[in-house]
Amino acid sequence: MKKIVVLRFICVFLICTFSCVLVAQDSLSSQDEDYYKQFQDLENGELRSFFFFNTPNRYNQNSPYDWLDTVKVYLNSSEKTKDSTSIRNYQLIQAQIYYDLGNYEKSLAISRSVYDDMDALDKDVKQTILELMDGNYAMLQLYDKQIEIRRVKRELGFNENVAYYDIYASLGQYRKAMRDYMTEEKKELKDDDYYGHAIYNNTIGDYLRLDKSTPTALSYFKKAEGLIKVFLSDVTNQRTDKEIADGRVLNGIIIGNIGKCHVQLNEYEKAIPFLEESRDIIKKYNKSKFSSDLIENTLALAECYLKLDNYEKATDYLSNDLNPIKTDNILKRNRIYADYYYKTGDFKNSTAYLKKNIKIRDSIDAQASNIKNQQLTSVVTQDLEDSRKMMERQKAQLEESRKDIKARDDKISLVFISLIFTLMGFAGLVYAYLKSIKNQRLIAEQKFIIENALVEKDSLLKEIHHRVKNNLQMVSSLLSLQTKNTRSKAAIEALEEGKSRVKAMALIHQKLYQNDDLSVIEMQSYIESLINSIQSVYKKGGHNITITIDAEGVELDIDRAIPFGLILNELVSNSFKYAFPQDDGNGKIYIHLRKIAGQEGFFEYTDNGIGLPEDSEERANSSMGIRLMNRLANQLQTTLKTDKTTEGVRFWFNFK
Template structure:
């Protein structure tokens, strides 16, 4: 009995010891990626782990990874002259430099590996080419980026070679969007919510960069809906990487929605989205090279919102010296916001300093990058044409093979034809004619597709031209504003403001043109509304209590008539704001009417109920630049400006035009 009790106690003690050991093992903390990498047995496993793991830098800095790979693994491999391991650790080293943002160093290492590419297996070669693709994109070396993509296609790493991201980087956002939609939309599955979110976010990016902001916002909201559904779908099992990628994409989308609200001047709506974006990008953007600049963009956008809301404390919290901006766009944006802050706080010396910084940067860009951008664009288009020719050659070979097959079938039919009746011979002729008809229809459809694509490309280029003209006119307007601040003469300031208003009127024409689907005409109702808003921003003292009625619905004019109309309306509205209502009368009214009497004829009328024209208005008209300008503009429209002086109150201008 005593022996039995001892055995039971020993058994119990053994079970307790085993259980305690398992408990101790279960309580061991999980090793971080840095430690797991070092526990792997060979360079192949380490390479695969490094390129397929998330959160590599969450607990261990990028520089520690660089020291580990270089000192512990790469240098010993060099001492042992282990060529295969040297190539693998050099590839990891190149990726770490890319993650650090040192793209030149990363590319230099990649080029050394590319020189011995024939000795690399397909997995290492694919990672190397992907890394070179990314580096060339960051360094804006687009022709080399295209060569890398062509090689990936030739090696079978990818089936399609896409150029939409390169077109967008070169400023052809509409062309990029059309190319992206054509290549990606047909591959989307309705149940793939993550891919749908990526698609609508990308389309929104192209539209926002092309300044089609309301349409961009609509696409971003679709993208947000899809990513929210993906994250909340508990029926579908998701890996940790998939969840983190989705949260990172959600941060990108939230930031884009915030930036579109900012462009629409909806500052209070923009701030929550931008704050959410920064939080999500910081939490889920580890080891992503674009994270830092995305956070910078969103921080600058929040700062601009607070500045527009006159909340300088919050604005300066985000617009601090710690905010690092490395891209040209972010540097320009930061300088512009600092200038705006100093303008609002009355520190005009610092405001001028940052405005001059931006002018120097923009001058440098226009001098150094303009010609390079043109050359790159020509190279990209040439490369795409070469690929198109190669595809056409492949199609031609396929058509020739098809034709040979058809001819072979024709020979067989001819043999059978001998043994058939004349009725069967007639039927066979009809079949042959039908096949020829299908082939001709296919060729016609292909030619139609090529012509339609050429028209789309032409429209995109015309819109780009109008966009650049608008930007240049806005630059002239900004220079006039800068000159105004450095001028003390009241007469000179008024002349500069009038000149700036006229430049804005012309810039608005080009803005409306590139925003329209039809590039040949301007819709006058929306143009006049935008023009009046622009004039009101110049004459802040007056114009805001005046009831303005615009009757131009459905009237469209070509650019040759729209520009004189715009300049004439600019003069008339400016005169009403400056002189017609000196007492800021709340009952003030302005009436603008345009109608078309036929395809080529129309009628224009402008009137206000102000104090009217002075008695010596005819003598003043001879010396007034505004009246002389309006008469010359009327001559351009092949008409005469009529002034009704019979009314005691107000003034009325009218004319018929062709």
């Protein structure tokens, strides 16, 4: 008996040692391989594309930016030779590199240009481009577009069904996401698929963690950790480099999720080893790729050390080149900074970070609820549509089954059995028909409720903007009354300027409730209305001045439109008051505004008046108008620049 125990111990020890040696050798070879050079040594775009997408740790020695520069050279060369196949392959590689860097808008732009030529692509390229677009739309929270891509994937045979559980989770419906995920994925898993079971348990644990069911989530994560360790230590099955790399990254994510559970349970000392180990694994095996898990784990570590009063460690992780993209991560980083400065007695910086979060939340609250409801409505509608189609398929299958039964009955020639099966088929059709009517009625009722809720919310929002506009007009009227009761010329001018500024803000809200889209303002018509309003104030000047407005097609949200309106109000008012003292009819004002999605905007204002006085810089410190414009420019995260020209003056700035 003792000999058997000793032999078993020796066997287990040898197996463990062998697997550890293999893992260590694989790790070293993976780190030492110069994939960048191997990629360059290949002959054409097709071979390079295959190598790139099948090399998991491709950024082990060279950063994604090095790869991007090289691919751009190859792409330019292919465009010169008009090699369409290589052009598509290099564009596909570019899109994946931008995705790895977290630049999802750029990745999506390139992916869509390739997607527009889908008919010319082979099956593997189609699948790759669709997966890329699916991921980009998910990260950019464009769920309606994501649903369209998944429908295309199903039509091309890449997926049997269209799943929505991850979209429900992104919209905060974690319980619904978990139920759908368990229904869809559990039936597809095989008993010996340790990697699949690890993903399954980690995903359910993540939904539970986000739903604040932390103890239950922790049990799922620990089960997932055990399964992925079995997968990585299994030397009996041959694994590809990509499968091993994916397994190690998943292992790091699971360990990080365990650490985040301990943070939720306020077990900070317990959480730190898990979070640090997770960071090391993800950085090693997901090298140079953007990772939300890496950012979340780093923020969680900073929070742990801050709670344990280890400020040095906390600031080390906070200053660890974090570049969060998700709004939740940005808010968490600001909150941790605020807590850190509060604990260290720097209340000014603490307040600044809290104000940043308030500003972000205000910006989100203005639109997020409506957008979230729209996205959720779109997903629910599509989900119900897919359920209806599934019912139709089941009905068709039932019909086919009835026909088979009838044919069999005809062959057997037993009238009694034939009658029974016919009645059963008829009963099945009636049941399916009644169920279909019930479901259609339910769909119609839910759609009616959702549409009414959306209409009511739009009406309330328009009413709010209308009331704000009316209140601002009342303020303007009060200023007019005060002007009539004031004899001081300086006071009258100040009240008129105040009235003009109030009108500029009221006009914003008037444009909003008159628009179908409550989130943006069309700037061309707004600027025209604003100019007319200012001309009505300065009746002496302004009517003989030629004003050119170039802002066609530019739309801005309210947070940027109000500062723009006030800046423009000050500039036009100054031109009317000071720039054209002779009022000889040759005055010209040019207003230019451009904003392209994903790029910096540009604003320019020029007039050909008498220009700025020699002491304009000294006056800028005492002039309320100049100081107001500078503060408004700060709100737009830019700086107002002034150029003295041969004729008049030019104001301009770039903005995000």
